[in-house]
Amino acid sequence: MTKQIRQLERVVIRFAGDSGDGMQLTGDRFTSETAQLGNDISTLPNFPAEIRAPAGTLPGVSSFQVHFADYDILTPGDAPNVLVAMNPAALKANLTDLPRGADIIVNTDEFTKRNLAKVGYASSPLDDDTLAGYAVHPVALTSMTIGALAELDVSKKDAERAKNMFALGLLSWMYSRPYESTLRFLERKFAKRPELVAANVAAFKAGWNFGETTEDFAVRYEVKPAKMPPGTYRNITGNAALSLGLVAAGVRSGLPVFLGAYPITPASDILHELSKHKRFGVTTMQAEDEIAAIGAALGASYGGALGVTTTSGPGVALKGETISLAVALELPLVIVDVQRAGPSTGMPTKTEQADLNMALFGRHGEAPVAVIAPKSPSDCFHAALEAARIALTYRTPVILLSDNYVANGSEPWLLPEVESLPDLRVEFATAPNGEDGTTFLPYLRDPQTLARPWAVPGTPGLEHRIGGLEKADKTGDISYDPANHDYMVRTRAARIETIPVPDIEVEDPDGDARVLVLGWGSTYGPIGAACRALRQRGLPVAQAHLRHLAPMPANLGAVLRSYERVVIPEMNLGQLAHVIRGRYLVDAIGYNQVRGLPFTAAELETMLEEVLKNV
Amino acid sequence: MSEPVALKLTAKDFKSDQEVRWCPGCGDYAILAAVQQFMPELNIPRENIVFVSGIGCSSRFPYYMNTYGMHSIHGRAPAIATGLSVSRPDLSVWVVTGDGDALSIGGNHLIHALRRNVNLKILLFNNRIYGLTKGQYSPTSEVGKITKSTPVGSADAPFNPLSLALGAEATFVGRTIDSDRKHLQSVLRAAAEHSGSAFVEIYQNCNIFNDGAFEQLKEPGTRDDYLIRLEHGQPITFGKDGQFCVVHPPGGFGLEVRETAATPAEEIVVHDATVADPAYAFALSRLPGFDLRNTPIGVFRSVRRPSYDSVVQGQLADARATVSETPEQQLAGLLGSGDTWTIVG
Numbered sequence: 001m002t003k004q005i006r007q008l009e010r011v012v013i014r015f016a017g018d019s020g021d022g023m024q025l026t027g028d029r030f031t032s033e034t035a036q037l038g039n040d041i042s043t044l045p046n047f048p049a050e051i052r053a054p055a056g057t058l059p060g061v062s063s064f065q066v067h068f069a070d071y072d073i074l075t076p077g078d079a080p081n082v083l084v085a086m087n088p089a090a091l092k093a094n095l096t097d098l099p100r101g102a103d104i105i106v107n108t109d110e111f112t113k114r115n116l117a118k119v120g121y122a123s124s125p126l127d128d129d130t131l132a133g134y135a136v137h138p139v140a141l142t143s144m145t146i147g148a149l150a151e152l153d154v155s156k157k158d159a160e161r162a163k164n165m166f167a168l169g170l171l172s173w174m175y176s177r178p179y180e181s182t183l184r185f186l187e188r189k190f191a192k193r194p195e196l197v198a199a200n201v202a203a204f205k206a207g208w209n210f211g212e213t214t215e216d217f218a219v220r221y222e223v224k225p226a227k228m229p230p231g232t233y234r235n236i237t238g239n240a241a242l243s244l245g246l247v248a249a250g251v252r253s254g255l256p257v258f259l260g261a262y263p264i265t266p267a268s269d270i271l272h273e274l275s276k277h278k279r280f281g282v283t284t285m286q287a288e289d290e291i292a293a294i295g296a297a298l299g300a301s302y303g304g305a306l307g308v309t310t311t312s313g314p315g316v317a318l319k320g321e322t323i324s325l326a327v328a329l330e331l332p333l334v335i336v337d338v339q340r341a342g343p344s345t346g347m348p349t350k351t352e353q354a355d356l357n358m359a360l361f362g363r364h365g366e367a368p369v370a371v372i373a374p375k376s377p378s379d380c381f382h383a384a385l386e387a388a389r390i391a392l393t394y395r396t397p398v399i400l401l402s403d404n405y406v407a408n409g410s411e412p413w414l415l416p417e418v419e420s421l422p423d424l425r426v427e428f429a430t431a432p433n434g435e436d437g438t439t440f441l442p443y444l445r446d447p448q449t450l451a452r453p454w455a456v457p458g459t460p461g462l463e464h465r466i467g468g469l470e471k472a473d474k475t476g477d478i479s480y481d482p483a484n485h486d487y488m489v490r491t492r493a494a495r496i497e498t499i500p501v502p503d504i505e506v507e508d509p510d511g512d513a514r515v516l517v518l519g520w521g522s523t524y525g526p527i528g529a530a531c532r533a534l535r536q537r538g539l540p541v542a543q544a545h546l547r548h549l550a551p552m553p554a555n556l557g558a559v560l561r562s563y564e565r566v567v568i569p570e571m572n573l574g575q576l577a578h579v580i581r582g583r584y585l586v587d588a589i590g591y592n593q594v595r596g597l598p599f600t601a602a603e604l605e606t607m608l609e610e611v612l613k614n615v
Numbered sequence: 616m617s618e619p620v621a622l623k624l625t626a627k628d629f630k631s632d633q634e635v636r637w638c639p640g641c642g643d644y645a646i647l648a649a650v651q652q653f654m655p656e657l658n659i660p661r662e663n664i665v666f667v668s669g670i671g672c673s674s675r676f677p678y679y680m681n682t683y684g685m686h687s688i689h690g691r692a693p694a695i696a697t698g699l700s701v702s703r704p705d706l707s708v709w710v711v712t713g714d715g716d717a718l719s720i721g722g723n724h725l726i727h728a729l730r731r732n733v734n735l736k737i738l739l740f741n742n743r744i745y746g747l748t749k750g751q752y753s754p755t756s757e758v759g760k761i762t763k764s765t766p767v768g769s770a771d772a773p774f775n776p777l778s779l780a781l782g783a784e785a786t787f788v789g790r791t792i793d794s795d796r797k798h799l800q801s802v803l804r805a806a807a808e809h810s811g812s813a814f815v816e817i818y819q820n821c822n823i824f825n826d827g828a829f830e831q832l833k834e835p836g837t838r839d840d841y842l843i844r845l846e847h848g849q850p851i852t853f854g855k856d857g858q859f860c861v862v863h864p865p866g867g868f869g870l871e872v873r874e875t876a877a878t879p880a881e882e883i884v885v886h887d888a889t890v891a892d893p894a895y896a897f898a899l900s901r902l903p904g905f906d907l908r909n910t911p912i913g914v915f916r917s918v919r920r921p922s923y924d925s926v927v928q929g930q931l932a933d934a935r936a937t938v939s940e941t942p943e944q945q946l947a948g949l950l951g952s953g954d955t956w957t958i959v960g
Contacts, residue, residue: 233957288694321688
C-alpha cells in the first residue's frame with residue numbers, strides 16, 4: 001500500500017517508558033538520525049534519580065523529548081505532538097503534557113491488569129474515554145518484537161529488551177529518518193555480542209516494516225532540512241561540549257588539564273568524558289570527596305596546570321573554603337557547577353538555576369570570583385574556553401554555572417575551526433621581578449590585568465611561600481597591617497570587576513520595544529522562543545542575555561535603564577533580579593518557577609503579554 | 616644518565632628570610648633545624664622542593680623553608696599536595712601537618728593519600744593538643760584529658776596515628792622524636808628514599824599547652840627503658856641494659872614485651888620493615904600504652920608498591936605514545952568525531 005506523505009515544519013516527539021526500557025538511548029538514536037537529515041534539533045531528557053525504580057511505577061518513568069524542525073528552533077518544545085508510551089505509567093505520567101489531537105503510540109502488551117493497578121488505573125485507558133480526542137495507535141510492541149526475533153538465537157529476555165528498537169524503527173519510518181547511523185551504532189554497541197546486534201537490528205527493521213504495512217499508520221511525515229549556516233555539524237549535549245571545551249582549553253593554552261572530581265549528578269559525565277582524553281595530557285582524578293577534588297585541582301594549578309573541578313550545587317558548598325583559598329592565592333582554577341534542584345539533595349536529575357547566589361556570594365570574607373553561564377548545550381564549549389581564558393589571564397577562580405537542562409539537552413553544533421579558538425597561552429614567571437634584580441615579589445601585579453606572576457615550582461630563583469594568611473602587597477609576606485588588608489581586599493575586588501567582558505547585546509529587531517527580557521544561562525532558548533512568538537504577533541519585546549554574571553558587562557546598566565520595564569525570568573526565586581535591583585536600582589520584575597523543568601515558551605509568552613499590556 | 620652534580624647546599628640555604636614565630640621552647644624549632652640540616656643530603660635543587668601544610672602551629676613550617684611552599688587550609692594539605700605531586704612528578708613534595716590537622720579535620724585526605732600511595736613525604740607533628748587555638752584536646756589526646764574544652768576530661772578514645780596509617784595501607788610508616796635530631800634525620804632519610812607515601816609521626820612537645828607529654832621518652836633516666844629503637848634486621852631488645860625484648864607469643868595475634876634474660880634468643884622478634892603483611896607493623900604500633908612505656912621509634916614499615924603518581928603518569932604516557940599528530944590536529948579530530956553532517960552553503 002502506498003502511504004500518503006505529509007510535510008511538516010516541526011515535530012515534538014516524547015519517548016517515555018520505564019527506566020529500564022532504554023528510552024534515553026532510543027531518543028538519542030532518533031536525534032542522531034534526525035541530525036543526519038539536517039533538521040534543527042533540541043532535546044530534553046527527563047529521568048528519575050533512581051537507577052531502577054520499581055518497574056512499571058510512576059517514579060520509574062524516564063522520558064526523552066526531541067523537537068526537530070525545518071527552521072532554527074530554540075527549545076525542546078513545550079508540548080509533544082507524539083507520545084510513545086511503553087507502559088501505563090509512561091502514559092499516565094505524560095498525558096497531562098499532551099495537547100488534544102496529539103498522537104499516542106502505546107505498547108498494548110504492557111497494559112495488563114497488574115500494570116494498570118500499579119499506577120491507579122481502575123480500567124484500561126485504552127478502553128474507556130481517557131484518551132478521547134487523541135489519535136491513539138495501539139501497538140503490541142513487546143509481542144511483535146519477540147515474534148520478529150523468534151528465529152534468532154537470543155533469550156526471551158534479550159528479545160523483549162529489544163522492543164525499544166522496534167519503537168525506534170516505527171518512529172524512524174513515520175518521520176522518514178535515515179537509519180544507517182543507527183545500524184552502525186548497534187554494531188559498535190554490541191560488538192562483543194553479535195547475537196544482540198542481529199536481535200536489535202531485526203527489531204528495528206520489524207518496527208520500520210510494521211509502519212510501512214499496517215493500516216493504522218496511513219500517513220508518513222517529512223520535515224525538510226533547516227536552513228543553517230554552512231559547515232560541519234554534530235549533535236552535542238552540554239556536558240559533552242563542556243568537556244571538549246576544557247580539552248580545547250588545554251590545547252590552546254599548551255597546559256596540561258587536571259580535573260579533580262567527585263561523582264555527582266548531573267556533572268559526572270564530564271569526568272567520564274575527560275577521562276577518555278589522556279592523549280591530550282588531560283589527567284582526571286576521582287577524589288575521595290568534593291573538597292579533595294578541588295584541593296587537588298588547586299595543587300595542580302599551583303604546579304602550572306589548568307586545574308578544573310566539576311560538580312553540582314552540594315559540591316560547590318563543600319568547595320567554598322578552597323575557592324576562597326584560590327582567591328587568596330590568586331591562582332587559575334575553573335569550577336564547574338552543573339546546577340540541579342536543591343536545597344540539599346533536592347531533585348538531583350532536575351534542573352534549576354538557584355546556585356547563582358552561591359556562585360556570586362557563597363564564600364567567607366570578601367572573596368570575589370568570575371562567574372559565567374552558558375546559554376545552550378553547544379555554548380558550553382565556548383563557555384568552558386572563556387572560563388579558562390579568564391582563569392588563566394587573570395589568575396582567578398572562575399565558576400561556570402551550567403545546569404541540568406543544558407548539560408543533558410542537546411542541539412546541533414557547528415564545529416569551530418581549531419585555529420579560530422582563542423589563544424590561551426600564558427607566560428610563567430622565569431626571573432626575579434624586584435627592583436634589585438634578585439628579589440622575587442609574588443604579589444607584584446601586572447598593571448593591566450592586576451594578575452600576579454605565576455611562578456611554578458621548579459623555577460630556580462623564584463622560591464617563595466604563599467598561603468591563606470593575608471599577604472603584604474608585592475612581597476606576599478604575612479601581613480596583619482590594617483591598611484594593607486583594606487588595600488588587598490579592594491584590589492582583589494577590582495581585579496574581578498575590571499576584567500573586560502563583551503557588552504551585552506540586545507535583540508530588538510524593530511528597535512521599538514519598551515520591555516526588555518533579561519535572562520541568564522539555560523533560559524535563553526525558552527525566552528528567545530517566547531519573544532519571537534510575540535514579535536510574530538506584532539508585539540515588540542527586546543531580549544538580552546547575560547553570559548558573564550561577574551563581572552557584568554559595562555553597558556548593562558545603560559541597557560536596563562533604556563527600557564520602561566525589565567522582566568527577569570529565572571528558575572529560582574529571583575536571584576539575578578535581586579542583584580540587578582541592588583546594583584543598578586532598576587525596578588526589575590521577576591518571573592520565577594522552580595519545578596525542576598525548563599520554562600515553556602508558551603508560559604513566558606503569556607506572562608510577557610500581560611507585562612506588555614501594562615506598559 | 617650522568618652522575619648527579621653535587622649541589623653543595625647547606626642548612627643555611629634552606630632558611631627563609633621570615634622570622635620564626637613559634638613560642639619559645641616549642642619542639643617545632645628542633646624539627647625545623649633538623650629538617651633544614653637534613654635537606655642538603657637530598658641533593659635536590661631547592662626550586663624542586665615544595666612544602667605544603669594545612670593549619671595549625673606546625674603548618675607555619677613552609678614559611679621558614681627557603682623552597683617553594685604553600686600554607687593552605689585546615690586538613691587539606693594532602694589533597695592539594697596530591698594534585699601537585701601527580702601533575703609534577705619532577706618535584707619532591709613534603710606535607711607538614713599536626714594531629715588536629717591530619718587526624719581530625721583532614722582525616723579523610725590523609726587516609727586516601729596513603730591508600731593511593733601518592734609520592735608525598737608526610738610529617739605529622741604530634742603534640743596531642745590543639746596549640747594554635749589555645750589548648751583544646753586533640754584526636755591523639757589521652758582519654759580523660761582535661762583541657763579548656765573538656766573541663767571534666769575528654770570522653771573520646773584517641774587515634775593511634777601509626778595504627779591508622781597502617782590500616783590505610785601506608786607503604787612507609789615511621790616514628791621519631793623532636794628532641795633526637797640524629798634519629799629524626801635517620802627517619803627522614805629513609806622516608807625521602809621511599810617511593811610513594813611516607814608517613815612519619817614526630818612526637819613534638821608543646822611547652823605551653825601540653826608540656827612534657829613525651830617526657831619519659833626524653834628524660835635520660837627513663838628513656839632507655841621506655842623507648843624501643845627499631846633497627847631493620849636486628850633483634851628487638853631495649854632497656855638500659857637490653858633487659859627487655861619483643862616476642863610474638865604463639866597463639867596470639869600481637870607482640871609482647873618480655874624480659875630478655877628469661878627469653879630464648881630465637882624467640883626474640885628480628886625487626887623486618889619489609890614484611891608484606893601490615894599486621895606485623897600494626898602489632899608494633901600497639902605496643903605502647905598511654906604511659907608511653909614500650910614506645911617503638913624508627914621505621915615500622917617500608918614496602919614497595921607503585922605510587923599513584925607513577926601509575927597516572929604511565930597511563931598518560933601510554934595514551935600519548937601512539938600520537939603522531941599535533942595537538943591542534945588531534946583536537947580537530949576530536950571535535951569532529953561521532954556522527955557529523957555537513958551543510959553546504
